[in-house]
Amino acid sequence: MNQKSHADRMLWAQFDALEMGTGWDDLDINKPQIMVESAYGDSHPGSWHLNQLVEQAVYGVYEKGGKPAKYYATDICDGCAQGHDGMNAVLASREALANMVEVHASAVPWDGMILSSSCDKSIPAHLKAAARMDIPTIFMPGGSMRPGPNQTTSLVAGDISLRQKRKDAITEQEVRDYKLTGCPSVGACTFLGTASTMQCVAEALGLTLPGAALAPATMRDVIQYARYAGRKIMELVEKDITPSKIMTPAAFRNAIIVHSAIGGSTNATIHLPSIARELGYDLPIELFDEINHQVPHLGNINPSGQHLTESFWFAGGVPMVQWMLRDMLDLDVMTVTGKTLGENLEDLHKDNWFERNLGYLHNYGLTREQVIFPVEKAPEKGSVAILKGNIAPEGSVLKYSACAMNQREVVNAVARVFNHEEDAHDAVVNNQINPGEVVIIRYEGPRGCGMPEMLMTTEAIVCDERINGSVALITDGRFSGATRGAAIGHVSPEAAAGGPIAFIEEGDLISYSVKDRTINLTGIHGKPCTVEEATKVLEERAKAGILPREKRKGFYKLYTDHALSAMKGAGLE
Secondary structure: HHHHHHHOOOOOOHHHHHHOOOOOOOOOOOOOOEEEEEEOOOOOHHHHHHHHHHHHHHEEEEEEEEOEEEEEEEOOHHHHHHHHHHHHHHHHHHHHHHHHHHHHHHHOOOOOEEEOOOOOHHHHHHHHHHHHOOOOEEEEEEEEEOOOOEEHHHHHHHHHHHHHOOOOOHHHHHHHHHHHOOOOOOOEOOOOHHHHHHHHHHHHHHHOOOOOOOOEEOOOOHHHHEEEEEEHHHHHHHHHOOOOHOOHHHHOOOOOOOOHHOOOOOOHHHHHHHHHOOOOOOOOHHHHHHHHOOOOOOOOOOOOOOOHHHHHHHOOOOHHHHHOOOOOOOOOEEEEOOOOOHHHHHHHHHOHHHHHHHHHHOOOOOOOHHHEOOHHHHHOOOOOOEEEEEOOEEEEEHHHHHHOOOHOEEEEEEEEEEHHHHHHHHHHOHHHOOOOOOOEEEEHHHHHHHEOOOOHHHHHHHOOOOOOOOOEEEOEEEOOOOOOOEEEEEEEEOHOOOOOHHOOOOOOOOEEEEEOOOOEEEEEEOOEHHHHHHHHHHHHHHHHHHOOOOOOHHHHHHHHHHHOOOOHOOEEE
């Protein structure tokens, strides 16, 4: 038991009386006290089942002589926020949830905590809170949703929604069939979007039990991991192993290596720096680019590849990737098992963990090599590029692993400029975007309107045969981890901060190159020019200033007034 926590609880007799008023007894108040906080709620499939995991964690704490207490603060879903102003609050919700966990963890002198969530913003929120509080903590992921019909994902919605908006392009029965089958179970959506990516990142950081990320949410394994977490937190309390001893600079580098190898969401380039910032570390965006030049891309996982997250877990998941890349990883980092990463991998190997679940994979007629490529058969290095130039002096992000080869370099493409995503989306739906053009969407950064994701527009582009494969999208906003195609986001500085993207005009020419890691304005109103000449034009246009922002209130105003650059994690300054 943490002696300071125990001493703090003895300062005020009412503390114990209040706990005993909620069902504790006179023995419980002298045990190590563990907060078990989850994002449980009716908010979406990733959180709806977490109460079951919480109960198992509670049993585990009791087994090892502790007293657990259940706390809740549910999260929100990007999918439910698509297409309306609710999307503007999604990234900001990360800060709100991290703050709520901090409040819960601060108001009571806990000896340790278990945090459980499944999805995009709740996982980084929980990791930020764990770093901020720095008491013994285990993160417990909620696992992966079951596949849809014919190994599809919930993002069949992209095609469905586009055709719904075009006259006579879809039947009511098609829409109904999708709604009944698109999300067949609880858990995180079964593509390697931000939810699945952040489960993997949490494990790669060492804050999750080995193998827990993306365990199928309807199988017994995820229940077992939750019970193990309850038992293990008591050991961490006894040994005083805190997040700052686990999430070291070496652990963050390990996590970026895993992220690169699996083809993870670009949102990790926001979340990892923000988590590191809570620990006092600067995680430069250039580190992602350095690592992506070196690491083989092993994950054949949708949207960068063919297969779904359930199959990835059957094939060995994060531990298999770590085992294959162990020569590149720091194996001496501490983890929530109380052992090093290297010791964890050896234990899994001895326990036959890498082979045990392959039979489930064989049910789908798949082998491990089809889902996780051997290092020697990796098709390319890395999956994410950081592009810089006169449009994005601080940087921008492109997941090239989800981008066709012919779209990895564009020269002098005509810019179509929009100040709101809704206008760009409508232009795509109404066939007003032409093949070979570049769609620019700005004022969508953290201070612009909260940095919403552009999934509705990117899906409209890739689901339109007329422009798919030839139209790129560039924005200071975000993308879903499920985004496909040439989608360049996080352009920094953002338009609302006076970044150059604010001063691109309709008909200007844009060039970018994944190989050279560049993105530039290279022509003015259809006439090519040098990068230097275009830069001077941007500087001249900047004298007119940016568009004024509308009045805001509440937490939304707090976030958009004080959000950091996407290159620094888009947290609150």
